[in-house]
Amino acid sequence: MSTKFRTGTLALAVGLALGTAPSFAAESDSKVKTKDIERIAVVGSRSAPRSVAESPVPIDIIGGDELGKNASSDMLDMLQAAVPSFNVRQQPISDAASFIRPVNLRGLSSDSTLILLNGKRRHRASVIAFQGGGVNDGAQGPDISVIPSIALKQVEVLRDGAAAQYGSDAIAGVMNFVLKDDADGGSISVKQGAYYEGDGDTTIVDGNIGLPFTKDGFVNLSFQYKDADATSRSVQRPDAQALIDAGNTSVATPAMTWGNPEIKDDITLFANVGLDLGNDKEFYMFGNYSNRTGTGGYYYRSPHNRGGVFTDGNGDLLVGAMDGNADACPNIPITAGDVRNQQDYIDGVANNDNCWAFNELLPGGYTPQFTADINDTSLTMGTRGEIKGGFLDEALYDISGSVGRNKSTYTLVNTVNPSLGALNADQPGLSFEAGSYIQLEKALNADLVKSVDVGLSEPINVATGFEWRQESFEIVSGEQASWQQGPLATQGFSVGSHGFAGFSPEAQGLDKRQSIAAYLDVEAYVTEDLLLGAALRYEDFSSFGDTTNYKLTAQYRLTDELSVRASHSTGFRAPTVGQANVVNTQTSLVSGELVQSATFPPTHPVSAQKGGVELQPEESVSYAVGLVYQSGDFFMTVDAYNIEVSDRIAQTDKLDITQADVDALAGKYPSPELLLGGKVTFFANDFDTTTQGVDIVANYGMELMGGDTKFSLAYNYNSTEVDDPGSFTTGYKVRRLEEGIPEHRATFTLAQSWENVSMLVRANYFGEWFATHADEPDEFSSYGWSETVGSSYTIDASVSYFLNDSWTLSAGANNIFDTEAQELQKDGGAYGVVSGVYYESGPFDYNGGYYYVKAAYKF
Secondary structure (H helix, E strand, O other): OOHHHHOOOOOOOOOOOOOEOOOOHHHOOOOOOOOOOOOOOOOOOOOOOOOOOOOOOOEEEEEHHHHOOOOOOOHHHHHHHHOOOEEEOOOOOOHHHHOOOOEEEOOEOHHHEEEEEOOEEOOOOOOOEOOOOOOOOOEOOOOHHHOOHHHEEEEEEEOOOOHHHHOOOOOOEEEEEEEOOOOOOEEEEEEEEEEOOOOOOEEEEEEEEEEEOHHHEEEEEEEEEEEEOOOOOEOOOHHHHHHHHOOOOOOOOOOOOOOOOEEEEEEEEEEEEEEEOOOOEEEEEEEEEEEEEEEEEOOOEOOOOOEOOOEOOOOOEOOEEOOOOHHHOOOEOOOOOOHHHOHHHHHHHHOOOOEEOHHHOOOOOEOOEEEEEEEEEEEEEEEEEEOOOOOOOOOEEEEEEEEEEEEEEEEEEOOOOHHHOOOOOOOOOOEEEEEEEEEEEEEEEEEEEEEEOOOOOOOEEEEEEEEEEEEEEEEEEOOHHHHOOOOOHHHOOOOOOOOEOOOOOOOOEEEEEEEEEEEEEEEEEOOOOEEEEEEEEEEEEOOOEEEEEEEEEEEEEOOOOEEEEEEEEEEEEOOOHHHHHOOEEEEEEEOOEEEEEEEOOOOOHHHHHOOOOOOOOEEEEEEEEEEEEEEOOEEEEEEEEEEEEEEEEEEOOOEEOOHHHHHHHOOOOOOHHHHOOOEEEOEEEEEEEEEEEEEEEEEEEEEEOOEEEEEEEEEEEEEEEEOOOOOOOOHHHHHHHHHOOOOEEEEEEEEEEOOOEEEEEEEEEEOOEEEEOOOOOHHHHHHOOEEEEOOEEEEEEEEEEEOOOOEEEEEEEEOOOOOOOOEOOOOOHHHHHHOEOEOOOOOOOOOOOEEEEEEEEEO
């Protein structure tokens, strides 16, 4: 196999490395020094690799070993520590988004960053973030967390718009996860960690092995097994404590848990295969199988005030007549801590076979538990090589096909379908299978790269290609009891499994979309010091039509050490099939109260009644300019950017259904009167934003304290303004979009290595941010639901000791000084309703300090 294939020239977009921060940890986990090895990337350009400073766009390269030096076992947390413009947060009480967390690059939504695996587009997750913290409301991005660091050679982060090169989603940038391709050797490790609070115990066992595939190929296999206990940063709710004080012995302490979900049996397998076919051709194949089960909590349902289950619209006990004759059942004011002790309850409900109240079944209220079983699989196969003879002599080709599937199946326990009433054949117990979402994507790609000599300083690099993609989103209905409209539905009782209603047969279905694309990409050194590039891409979607986007890049070397670079591009993000067709009913926190909230497709009759229309793609215009300086062991980049996005897609705020809406929906939607008292939401193209920022990255290496020392500084300033809020975007959402993520973020890292010991210390800085909880409106800030929080910092540290060439022992901690997240105001309403200590929207882990120990064996 020729060297150019081994360096990845044809991996869809072979490009340039910038050696950006921090890129030193690869040598920290071994005694082999790698500082003189040139690192290349497969994103950003389709020309052959050049020196590390010669790229017209900024790229971060993070080694797989460096990612493994983070205390966290989650890829998202590892990336946040390494890339300042990358943000992710914990998601307590957020349905399936607690298990597949949305991320942000340069302050844009999770699905505005394109994810690649070995240079090929990664499929989306089936999970849609219905509570995405403002910027991610309704985002549907790929599940990055399934990728273990043990499987990776490196991660490349292109911080520049690239839709003209890669298609939809690449508005904020591109992240490419490059799998290991060793044909021998390997490693296995065991890692144990926990939070300082004594919970969240996590065990990770992972391994990697490289094997020969005949004498001309390789098979590289990786696995990871993980278990993580739940955490609790909870306080007892005042209403629950009041019930206990009043004599109700059926209330738990605490009544609900606020914290990280439990993750069990998290197993991931990755494989990467390559085979030299001779005559400068090769076959490649890679893919994964991943499965995990996560369990998290919901909000507490109090037997004194949870409407639709325990109480009517006037605050009295909600009593249902099982035979439908509601007039035969009494109206009972709630006067005792346990209503079952009231004489009017005993006479009118307990001793009346026809009348029913849920206090009989759940006298202390209840807190539903939500479980998601998430399965993720993918497979890509292809061939690439060099064409011999003819017009395309020495041109490089790459032909591939891929398929990816993500399925999430939901189960509710410790809850009821209130409309079914008493436990019987219709409501057999307190658990429900609510159904599944399935995301399936297929793609075919053909790419061609050729150098053409036209007499310039170097030959022009010309790349062209074709792509066909099909994306589908499927809803599988749940068991009948999870969605059934029971006999008490017309008497004020909620319909569907409480917390997360099951998908009905009407919601079940499969929706598809196809697209075809063609691109042309040209790059050339016009002079020895001036590099120019241009890309043009045409894409046609079966759902909304076509779009054409372009990109222009330039880099000019002023001196041997200093160069300037710039880029300008247009881009787009197609609405996902899930966003256009999803149906969901959940319990949401609105104005301090729990209400049923239904999500419908934007063209559904209920959505259309509130102004919903068919989704159109987001469109973007990006500008960037930067400086690159390299002198000896010092390397620095400064890049400023401006990203304008129009018609951004997001989930609307929770909208009230009025009687006029119900009347208008008659004949268009079954039982529209059941929507009264609840909320509806859908997806809409509803606002424009302008995001401006600056990235500064600097590395310096030297010999210090008898060893090798690497300093790294990375800083990101990112500011977003909402330019044209639409009718569904309130002032509160605008504030979350503009202030919910710190504008200033920085990391400073020191890595020191000696012959037998290496260490790493990282300081993380987070600027001012707008703290809030759930979907509470801004006017509730005076009641303790939100506030502006000042800057903060955390310190991470790790140390490794090399017993010999095979064994390494490591220990470390994230947030080693246990910096606390911002606490909710104890005299505010959120503190009691949320039952949590901290705001959920913080920029770093609210659980506090986390430590780990690790033993690794290399062979």
